[in-house]
Amino acid sequence: MQIPAIFFDGEHARDNQVTLRLEANDLVFSGPDVSETRWSVAGLHPIDPPTAGQPFRITHDGKVGARLVIRDQAFIDELVRRNKDLKGGYSWKHVRDVAVWTVGGLAALGVIGYVVMSLLPQQVAYVLPEEWRNRVGNQVVRSLVDNKQACTSAAGQAAISKMLSVLANGNPDMPPVSVAIYDLKLVNAFAAPGGKIVFTSGILKEAAGPDEIAGVLAHEIGHVAYRHPEAQMVRLAGLQVLISVFTGTGGGDLTTNLAALAALLRYSRDAERQADAYARKTMVAASVDPTGLRRFFEKLLKIEGSKPAADQAAAKPSTLDRIGNVFSTHPGTEDRIKQIEPLPAGMTPVQILTPEEWKALQNICGT
Ligand SMILES: [Zn+2]
Incomplete structure (x- = not known):
């Protein structure tokens, strides 16, 4: 036929x-x-x-x-x-063909995902779900502070809340943040995904007044506003981030591996400049004197020069100790100091905390 x-x-x-x-x-x-x-x-x-x-x-x-x-x-x-x-x-053959095509489609999605993740980490950072930001942010913080509990004296927490509300004055678009203080000697502060800002008790002890800490806080809020921690996570983990978004699993290696954590906290000079500019704008809008931040950076620079390895010499260095102080995680300090200008003429700096509130903040860890 x-x-x-x-x-x-x-x-x-x-x-x-x-x-x-x-x-x-x-x-x-x-x-x-x-x-x-x-x-x-x-x-x-x-x-x-x-x-x-x-x-x-x-x-x-x-x-x-x-x-x-x-x-x-x-x-x-x-x-x-x-x-x-x-x-x-x-x-069944048809089903198998469909499966082959579907896998092929997934592979194609993977390729598209890879391209997006590697070219646009900053853009991806803005669309990551809140749930993911919080989950991974918590993991990052826990790993960095070796599962220590945050210090929670009521007076100390009231002081940090007041400092945040002073900074929010004149800055209605300030992103929501949470600030936790951990009993660590190291002088550092950092922002993790999900707006989680961490201060060590060491940095509070080192500061001469609340304006210095308010400046550092404004800088960290800048990192949060620009989603720098999330972008850095995407840059370092790429597709693993997408997988963890969709599967509800954690950041894996990135949040448990020391080298990866160090890389996660170390931003580019451009990111630092963005956070500095954000801090300046925020402080001026809130009438907080930015010279406090400048004074603090200058002081830290001197300390850095005189006893660079003091913290690393501790008997049992914490994870954060091993990563380093505020200079290891916020590069490019000297040229940054020069950019910090006082409040414009005629503006009176606001009192951020009373002396008692400042003392309570410095002693939030009870020592
Ligand atoms: Zn920074």
């Missing part, structure tokens, strides 16, 4: 007239523009189930996209008699 049919090769939109015949276990066809082709009957499957009076469309293993359109009912019946799978409309 030899019948006319139409063949699409799956690559060109053009239809081709072919002649079709059954030969042993093969379907054989050829036409003016189609060289002789053999499709095994066992490898055929239907695109739709055969319907009486409708042209029957079939394809073949490994020829995804290529198809034959057959109108001859007797021929269709004979094909279905020889290959029962053709009756169903779906066969």
